[in-house]
Amino acid sequence: MTADLVLLNTNVLTMNPANPHAEAIAIKNDRIIKVGKTTEINPLIDKNTTILDLQGKTVLPGFIDTHIHIADFGRTLTWLDLKNADSIKTIQQIIRQRAQTTPKSKGILGSGWNENSLAEKRAPIRQDLDTASPNNPVVIYHQLGRTCTANTKALQLANITANTTPPKDGTIDKNPQTQEPTGILHGNATDLIWNKIPPPTEQETLQATKHAIQKIIEAGITTAHWIICTTTELTIAQKLANENQPLKIYIIITANLLETLPNPDAPENQNPPKIDAVLIFADGYLASQTAALNEPYTNNPTTKGELLYTQEELNRLVAKIRKNNLQVIIHATGDKAIDAALKALATNPHKDPNKNRHRIEQAAVLNKQLIQRIKKQNLTISTQPKVIESEFTIWQATEHLGNTRTRMLFPTKTLLNKKINAISGSDCPMEPLNPLIGIQAATTRKFSPNERITIQDAIETYTINAAQATSEEHIKDSIE
Secondary structure, three states: OOOOEEEEOOEEEOOOOOOOEEOEEEEEOOEEEEEEOHHHHHHHOOOOOEEEEOOOOEEOOOEEEEEEOHHHHHHHHOOEEOOOOOOHHHHHHHHHHHHOOOOOOOOEEEEEEOHHHOOOOOOOOHHHHHHHOOOOOEEEEEOOOOEEEEOHHHHHHOOOOOOOOOOOOEEEEEOOOOOOEEEEEEEOOHHHHHOOOOOOOHHHHHHHHHHHHHHHHHOOEEEEEEEEOOHHHHHHHHHHHOOOOOOEEEEEEEHHHHHHOOOOOOOOOOOOOOOOEEEEEOOOOOOOOOOOOOOOEOOEOOOOOOOOOOHHHHHHHHHHHHHOOOEEEEEOOOHHHHHHHHHHHOOOOOOOHHHHOOEEEOOOEOOHHHHHHHHHOOOEEEEOHHHHHHHHHOOOHHHHHHHHHHOOEOOHHHHHHOOOEEEEOOOEOOOOOOHHHHHHHHHOOOOOHHHOOOHHHHHHHHOHHHHHHOOOOOOOOOOO
16 A cells, blocks of 8 residues: 655654654645654655645644634634734724725624724724724724724614613723713723624625635644524525534534424424533623632632522423534533533443443533542533633632632643643734644643643543544544
8 A cells, every 4th residue: 555645754743642753744635654763654655645844843632622613613704913013003994994984884893902002092083983984883892802992883783772771791991071971982982882783694794704724724733613693694604514624613502592492203393403512501601700709709708609590490401402413512611510410421421332322512610529520420621721811810700709719720731640631722802813823821820820731631532532522533634
């Protein structure tokens, strides 16, 4: 047998403990047929073999992003990029240029501005955006995400006036003299605008998603766990899954979509949608203080967050997902929610242990007892390293939770030491796509530095561990 493709003169990190390093790889018919020293690979080369001399570069398995919003990422790729804007005048020029080619009914969205980088050393306000585009709804997001500025047209579309009461955990900035909104919204108040901006058409979403997939592949990601929240996204995901494109898609729908799906047992349903997993939200987030805790938030003793389901409701939902032979994923951030998730996942376990590879998403507030239960139930813990960094640097986790709970916040090293399968993703577009940035964040974390992990461990969370989470370790994400 001879190879179609050979990689020579390379440093192969195989993620295979039996053979962790190699010099060369031989491939035939898109499958690896030999990994080893150059002398072992040379006999597989003939005149038809393509040879790549990588001159000592490192070769890794394709990365798996276990938490990404592909359609949303595609949508943001159509936005104005404001991260290099050095003044409000520059922002106005960028908006004005886009407005020249945008129908008046269409919104103009952008992101990346930071008042500290602007010559004026202030945030842009609605009048600034009105000057650039008075006829299009315009919304531009801060570099850190949950702050935006909207122009007058966008405020009118969302019916935000001087009398509008901001939602919980949200702020509407107002002019101190006139009490009119300045256009700057913070926290949950940004949703008032987001929910009113006309969404793109299905065709526009499809094209944007294809663009996103190209960017994902360029980042070295070969499998993506796509979090899908709408039927439009699911339709697009089905189309893309049937196309011969190089990104492998693992489809995760949110629980609200379960009721919209056809009965897989119905005789007329000859081609049911391909779905791999279902994501249940057991609670909210630390930043908005909606994550369910056993003890109150340190900086807000009046709240502990809240569970979004009773224990009985959560148990029933898990049973329904299992009945459909799908993987169960439960978003549970606070310790109270994690406890509820563990109880629900402990009910009626599948006889086949491979069918029990369920996981908890964004498990943040952990303790020794919860970790012991996670280990006993053989669950996977999925986190996003850049989200962990943001919890500390942007959302001030120590202030929210106090020192004691913060010490066990996202304890990745502890989980790995306990032989618990920990996997990583980006949460793109909320955080950067590049897995190397996630690996950097996991290995250099400044808060709770005792939970830093090695580069090898971090790579494994994006490769072989992620493959194990979906029972695919026998076909992907180790080079062997």
